[in-house]
Amino acid sequence: MPPLSTTVVDITDGHKIGTVHWGDPQTDGSPIGNFTCVLNPNHQFARYAHVSIIENNEALALPGNIGAHPENNTHCFYTLHTHNLSGKVHITPQGTDGTFTLGDFFDIWKQPLTDTNVAGITGLPVEIFVTDGTTTTKVEAADWRSIELKDHREVTISLGTEVTAIPNFTWTGND
Numbered sequence: 001m002p003p004l005s006t007t008v009v010d011i012t013d014g015h016k017i018g019t020v021h022w023g024d025p026q027t028d029g030s031p032i033g034n035f036t037c038v039l040n041p042n043h044q045f046a047r048y049a050h051v052s053i054i055e056n057n058e059a060l061a062l063p064g065n066i067g068a069h070p071e072n073n074t075h076c077f078y079t080l081h082t083h084n085l086s087g088k089v090h091i092t093p094q095g096t097d098g099t100f101t102l103g104d105f106f107d108i109w110k111q112p113l114t115d116t117n118v119a120g121i122t123g124l125p126v127e128i129f130v131t132d133g134t135t136t137t138k139v140e141a142a143d144w145r146s147i148e149l150k151d152h153r154e155v156t157i158s159l160g161t162e163v164t165a166i167p168n169f170t171w172t173g174n175d
Contacts, residue, residue, distance in 0.1 A: 002129070002158075004136055005165040012171040016085035017052070018059030022119065025109055029069035029076055032108050037069050037076035041092035047151035048088045051105065052167050055121060056160040059167070061085040067108045080105045080149065088171065089149055102128075102155055103145025115141040124160040131156065136166050 011017065029037040053060045066089075067081030080100055081090050091100055103113060111119040115126055128139045130147060131154040139147055147155055156166050 001136065001138060002163050002166050004131060004134060005168040008168045008170050010171065011050070011086045011088060011169050012173065014084040014086045014088065016061050017087045017167075017169075018054075018061035018085075020063075020085070021053075021055075021060040022063045024065055025063050025111075026065045027067070027069050027078075027108075027110070029071070032078065032110070033104075035067075035078045035080075035104070035108060036094070037067075037078055038094055039071060039074060039076045041077050041079070042094060043092060045091075045093045045097040047091050048171065049091065049149035049151065049153045049155065050087050050169050050171075051089055051102070051149075052087055052154065052156045053119065053121075054156065054158050054163050054167075055124070057164060062087045062089075063109075066105075078108045080108050087169070091149055091151075100149050101145060102147040102149060105149060106145075113145060115144075118157055118159060121159055125162075127158040127162060129156040129158070129163075129166055130154070131166055131168075 064084045067078035068075045106113040129136050
């Protein structure tokens with residue numbers, strides 16, 4: 001198991017983490033599974049998780065606007081969405097709080113999440129690690145889609161060469 005990095009990176013400001021790899025994934029606002037795109041989502045239960053995708057020890061920036069659709073001068077948002085290239089996933093449950101997963105996030109992004117294809121990257125070994133505070137665990141392939149996106153949880157997806165250290169991020173606030 002790779003160690004948790006001793007370097008803690010503050011991403012409160014939403015700065016880019018990694019190299020841009022994917023284009024702008026804005027949707028057309030149509031329902032995706034059980035998720036609808038909502039103007040002015042409820043922030044009562046809002047929180048952030050973080051997702052890192054690392055290919056051969058190089059961080060790839062998650063796109064901004066995953067789960068967002070332009071509506072006139074504003075955007076509608078799905079329950080799981082990004083605002084920038086930091087890797088923070090904003091979770092804004094519609095109505096009541098609930099459990100939202102990595103599989104839900106990839107569905108909204110319209111990207112695969114399998115042991116042979118992660119967001120269009122194929123042909124590389126895949127390992128996924130979950131960090132809660134200072135505790136990191138490796139998740140077996142059968143459980144990847146069910147990884148819950150919890151407040152301040154870090155999900156690290158390692159493609160190819162195993163990561164040498166699990167990224168260690170911090171941020172304050174939920175907006």
